[in-house]
Amino acid sequence: MRIVPWRLARSVPLWLVLASMFVFLLAPIAAIFSASLQREQNFYYTLWPHDVSLVWYLSIPAKYWRALGISLLVAAIAASLTVGLGGLAALALVRGRLIGAATLNAFFRVPLQIPFVVTGVVFLQFYDRAADLGPDLLGSITGLVLAHLFVTLPYGVSAIAVILVRIGPRYEEAAQICGCSRSAAFFRVALPLLKPGVFPGFFYAFIVSFGDVPVAIFLTDENTTTLPVAIFQSLQFDFEPALLALSTVVIVLSVALILAVQKLAGLDMVVPSQRR
Amino acid sequence: MNPGASWGWLIWPPLLVAGLLLVLPQAGFIAMSLHPSLGYGRMGDAWTLVNYTHVLTDPAYLSAIGLTLGLSAAATAIGVVVGCPAAYLLARMHSRLASGFIAMLLATSFVTVVIKVLGLSLVLGREGIANHVLLSLHIVSAPVQLINNDLGVLIGLVQYTLPVQVLLLIGVIQTIPRRLEEAAEINGAHFLSMLRRVIWPLSRPGVVSAALVAFDMDMGAFTSAAMLGGGRVLTLPVLIERTIMIDVDYATGAALSTVLMVIVFALNLAAVPLLRTKRRPA
Numbered sequence: 001m002r003i004v005p006w007r008l009a010r011s012v013p014l015w016l017v018l019a020s021m022f023v024f025l026l027a028p029i030a031a032i033f034s035a036s037l038q039r040e041q042n043f044y045y046t047l048w049p050h051d052v053s054l055v056w057y058l059s060i061p062a063k064y065w066r067a068l069g070i071s072l073l074v075a076a077i078a079a080s081l082t083v084g085l086g087g088l089a090a091l092a093l094v095r096g097r098l099i100g101a102a103t104l105n106a107f108f109r110v111p112l113q114i115p116f117v118v119t120g121v122v123f124l125q126f127y128d129r130a131a132d133l134g135p136d137l138l139g140s141i142t143g144l145v146l147a148h149l150f151v152t153l154p155y156g157v158s159a160i161a162v163i164l165v166r167i168g169p170r171y172e173e174a175a176q177i178c179g180c181s182r183s184a185a186f187f188r189v190a191l192p193l194l195k196p197g198v199f200p201g202f203f204y205a206f207i208v209s210f211g212d213v214p215v216a217i218f219l220t221d222e223n224t225t226t227l228p229v230a231i232f233q234s235l236q237f238d239f240e241p242a243l244l245a246l247s248t249v250v251i252v253l254s255v256a257l258i259l260a261v262q263k264l265a266g267l268d269m270v271v272p273s274q275r276r
Numbered sequence: 277m278n279p280g281a282s283w284g285w286l287i288w289p290p291l292l293v294a295g296l297l298l299v300l301p302q303a304g305f306i307a308m309s310l311h312p313s314l315g316y317g318r319m320g321d322a323w324t325l326v327n328y329t330h331v332l333t334d335p336a337y338l339s340a341i342g343l344t345l346g347l348s349a350a351a352t353a354i355g356v357v358v359g360c361p362a363a364y365l366l367a368r369m370h371s372r373l374a375s376g377f378i379a380m381l382l383a384t385s386f387v388t389v390v391i392k393v394l395g396l397s398l399v400l401g402r403e404g405i406a407n408h409v410l411l412s413l414h415i416v417s418a419p420v421q422l423i424n425n426d427l428g429v430l431i432g433l434v435q436y437t438l439p440v441q442v443l444l445l446i447g448v449i450q451t452i453p454r455r456l457e458e459a460a461e462i463n464g465a466h467f468l469s470m471l472r473r474v475i476w477p478l479s480r481p482g483v484v485s486a487a488l489v490a491f492d493m494d495m496g497a498f499t500s501a502a503m504l505g506g507g508r509v510l511t512l513p514v515l516i517e518r519t520i521m522i523d524v525d526y527a528t529g530a531a532l533s534t535v536l537m538v539i540v541f542a543l544n545l546a547a548v549p550l551l552r553t554k555r556r557p558a
Contacts (some may be wrong), residue, residue, distance in 0.1 A: 010467045011365065013361070014361050014362075014364065014365040015365065017358060017361045017362050018361075018362045018365050018366070018377070021358055021362050021438065021442070022377070022380065024434075024435070024438075025380075025381070025384040025435065025438065025439060026380070026384065027395070027396075027399050028391075028392045028393075028395025028396045028398070028399055028435065029391075029395055030395075031395045031398040031399045031404075031405060032391065032394060032395040032398065035398050085289060085290040085293055085294075086290065088286040088287070088289055088290050089287060089290035089291070089294075091286050092283055092284055092285070092286040092287035092290075093287070095283035096282075096283035096284030096285075096286065096287060098284050098287060104287065104291070107294070107298075108290075108294060110298060111298070113492070113541060114537060115495065115496025115498075115513060115533075115536055115537065115540070116496055116513075117496065117498045117513040117516050117517055117533075118516065118533040118536065118537060120517075121305070121516060121517075121520055121529055121530070121533055122301045122305045122533075123301055124520070125301070125308060125526060125530075126300065126301035126304055126305070129304055146297060147297075149293070149297065150297040150298065153290070153293075157290070207386050207388075210388065211388035211389055211390065213389070213390050213498060213499045214496075214498035217517070217521075218517075218520070218521070227388075228388055228389075228390040228391075228499075231390045231394055232390050232499065232502070232503065235393075235394060235397065235503055236503070236507075243394070244394075247394060250387075250388060250391060251387055251391060254383070254386055254387055254388070255387075258383055258386055262379065262382075
């Protein structure tokens with residue numbers, strides 16, 4: 001065919017761009033992996049460690065395991081609340097004939113326009129003031145969960161609303177015509193169909209909460225330090241090589257989580273929804 | 277009977293939570309920026325705009341605003357220049373191959389930012405892999421400073437937003453039917469002129485919206501700017517954190533935060549006309 005040579009030729013630069021992009025994006029991850037296996041931590045890193053050892057994996061201090069536990073706990077609670085409350089909001093926005101639904105929709109998206117660091121500062125001063133009236137939320141797990149919920153709720157609302165619009169009420173109507181009660185039609189027909197919205201909503205909220213530094217850095221103290229904050233502080237003050245090993249563990253866990261969500265909800269569902 | 281009525285009340289629990297978490301903290305926060313700071317975290321009772329005039333006239337703050345805008349714009353532009361060809365290739369390649377690449381993109385975009393930045397600091401350090409490669413290829417004769425400066429922050433911002441941009445752009449290109457490209461080809465259009473006259477006009481709103489998402493992320497990026505700037509590159513998010521945590525100056529911190537939000541919001545509003553598809557007269 002006449003077009004074949006230039007079709008091939010035109011794709012060479014595209015492949016070069018793609019390849020260099022992946023080298024750039026994967027380099028930091030490869031570097032962590034390689035450095036975590038290096039016994040001598042002298043900041044001299046090559047593509048492959050010169051003296052391979054698992055010593056850092058075996059000497060991760062307990063306080064970092066604790067930080068990982070806190071991060072996982074906060075992310076799990078925040079993500080559950082996100083899909084729970086987000087699901088309710090999505091149902092009401094899509095199915096309820098609400099007055100001012102467009103305004104309400106915009107209201108739920110407001111947190112997306114606020115930079116994380118601002119959210120952190122805002123909640124810091126809020127908890128500071130609220131401590132005079134009631135519970136001291138500063139440095140508490142509850143306080144961190146609430147701030148993360150503020151940031152992640154929009155993802156829950158939009159991920160579930162998209163699927164609700166797509167499936168429409170017709171499956172439930174069919175179930176009701178076949179003699180199903182209204183609540184059974186919802187719980188046994190609609191809810192399973194909502195999985196492609198619930199899993200990505202939960203997943204995205206979990207990832208955002210789990211990886212957050214700029215909010216948590218204001219709201220945690222030495223007892224509630226999350227893993228990202230611990231890594232951040234370690235790099236700023238004194239470097240702890242065991243964190244390279246723990247980071248590798250976290251990377252492996254997140255890749256496993258991504259693969260699991262892909263299996264459960266399909267690949268295209270995990271692509272972060274456009275933030276507007 | 278109104279079938280929607282029974283669903284409507286479900287809005288109350290999420291609305292109350294979202295309302296409490298948005299209105300109460302924000303109101304106190306904006307009020308805080310309107311009181312004078314007495315130092316050591318104490319605030320005066322008088323109402324004043326002095327924090328804003330201070331932020332908007334002090335050359336140090338103005339240069340921070342300029343630096344944040346410049347770095348965000350540069351990172352977004354690199355994302356568009358690299359992301360468009362990459363996304364085009366990914367959207368048009370064999371789908372099984374593409375899904376492998378997309379899984380890798382997802383993996384890189386979902387790995388915790390602070391871990392990626394930790395990795396970048398190993399790659400970009402004085403004794404890091406990047407300098408190693410540059411030296412052994414004789415591109416440079418002495419190690420280059422790639423970290424703790426503007427360049428390091430820029431690389432960090434690209435690392436942060438590029439995968440998101442590419443994922444969004446793949447979606448944009450996938451909505452353009454391949455038949456349109458074939459039609460242009462049959463009519464004798466060269467590949468580049470097909471890109472310019474078929475793909476670009478159809479994808480422009482999507483490209484702009486993906487760029488805006490990345491730009492917003494870059495403007496608010498704290499972790500990469502703080503860690504790769506090494507305390508020397510003061511973008512607005514880094515400056516806000518330092519003002520609050522080190523200077524304990526809540527009033528200035530709040531005013532800086534408001535300025536950052538207003539700039540981001542205004543730029544997003546200004547970009548709205550670019551989000552519409554331009555229709556050329558036939």
